[in-house]
Amino acid sequence: MSKNGRNRNKRKGPARKGSPAARGSSPASLSSFRAGRAVDSLAPAFVRWFDDGAPGAAAAALDCLAAIESVMGRYMDRVAAADLTGLDPVILAEALAADLASPAGDEDDDRGEFVVAAVHGFVDFLADTDRWSGSAEQLADVAELLNALMGETNEWALVDVPVISDEDALKVFSKLPLIRRTTALLQWMGDAKPVTATGALRTKDIENAAACFGLEVRGGPKQAGGPEAGDGGSEKPVPTVRSMYEVQLLAQVWEALARTDLIKIGPTKAEPTEATAVFQAGSTPDRLEELAFFVEQFLSASVLGYDAEQPWEVLVAATVASMLLAAASEDPPRTGTILDPRKGASAEERATVESLKAAAMHQLEALAEQGILSIDTHFRVPPALVRCIATTYEDATVLEDLGLLDLPDFDLDSEDA
Secondary structure (H helix, E strand, O other): OOOOHHHHHHOOOOOOOOOHHHHOOOOOOHHHHHHHHHHHHHHHHHHHHHOOOOOOHHHHHHHHHHHHHHHHHHHHOOOOOOOOOOOOHHHHHHHHHHHHOOOOHHHHHHHHHHHHHHHHHHHHHHHHOOOOOOOHHHHHHHHHHHHHHOOOOOOOOOOOOOOOOHHHHHHHHHHOHHHHHHHHHHHHHOOOEEEOOOOOEOHHHHHHHHHOOOOOOEEOOOOOOOOOOOOOOOOOOOOEEOOHHHOHHHHHHHHHHHHOOOEEEOOOEEEEOHHHHHHHHOOHHHHHHHHHHHHHHHHHHHHOOOOOOOHHHHHHHHHHHHHHHHHOOOOOOEHHHOOEEOOOOOHHHHHHHHHHHHHHHHHHHHHHHOOOOEEOOEEEOOHHHHHHHHHHHOOHHHHHHHOOOOOOOEEOOOOOO
16 A cells, blocks of 8 residues: 555645646756656556545646656756656756756745655655666665655664665565464455454454464453463463453554555454455565565554553553664664663662563564564664664654653663673
8 A cells, every 4th residue: 555655745735826837847858858758658657656536636646747747857858768767866866956946936945845745756656666667776865865855864863774675675574474474364364254343353263363373372251260361372271362352462463454454344354455465475566565564563563552651561662662773773782781770770670670671571572583573692673674663663753752762760771781
């Protein structure tokens, strides 16, 4: 499904009188003619990609195409190629600079924002529809340029997302235990499975659903003194649960599937959607997009699904998120440095920190079991998954909600590590 491209352009709004689309492109020239033909050949597909059914979406797509054609006319002044599917970032920067320098009265800022957003949408379209013909590094450079022009650079970034080809990234994602087990769940669901009024799987289906993740649980009336269902391996005797939501890993995956529209949960049944086929066997860029989106939503459901009214849950989530961000950096933390009490802490404070460390470590080990990170001498996130960590946690609002912009009571890295 979409992600940023269409929304980025829609929030700029359709062109008004005096907007770049209304003013037209540069004076007619051979380059303008070539650009017009190249853009026209992609226009129908671009409009289909852009139009998600929202009011005015198709008209907004045409406004964007007019702005794109103007920039591409200037771009083709500088290149001999007639193709616009592998843009050179340096030449594109020159073309944008020349286009944005055109006088536009009091609307310079709005015009510049619209033009850059339109071009960004065009590049997103090329990438999303597998039309990009340049290298992955070239695409990353173009995206970085456009993000910078739109003011979307993150100068306080905690991690650098490495550039990895779609093919290599897909190999990593497709082998994740999380993805393989989720695929098994989707295959087990078949065309549909009945659900309760709360959208959960029925009690009698919990055992088979949990088995897809290597978990042994039984659905049924709670047995006095029986073991609790967790997110790890089996226990003896097999724990009994009354609801799917008591099986933490299954509940988290179920929520992520719903968030990503991989399943549609109705009043009486849950069924896979068309996106499920892409998730399992789509083209490289489309499948990678679905897998990465699912992992991001799983990370959100599993770590950020805390009760904001419960300080202890917030502290655990903050610790796990901070460790994942550190594990995704070029200087991953050692496993012995997950948390240390502040200097001069009382025995009670030290006991609290140890309890917090144990709870956080339990979550980190559960994520490691799904392939999200490795735990040996250090905590490390596989390079291909760094994008998911950054997208999920490297956000000012998330960090502020977790209190990670200021942690006075703890040091996340031990001085004597």
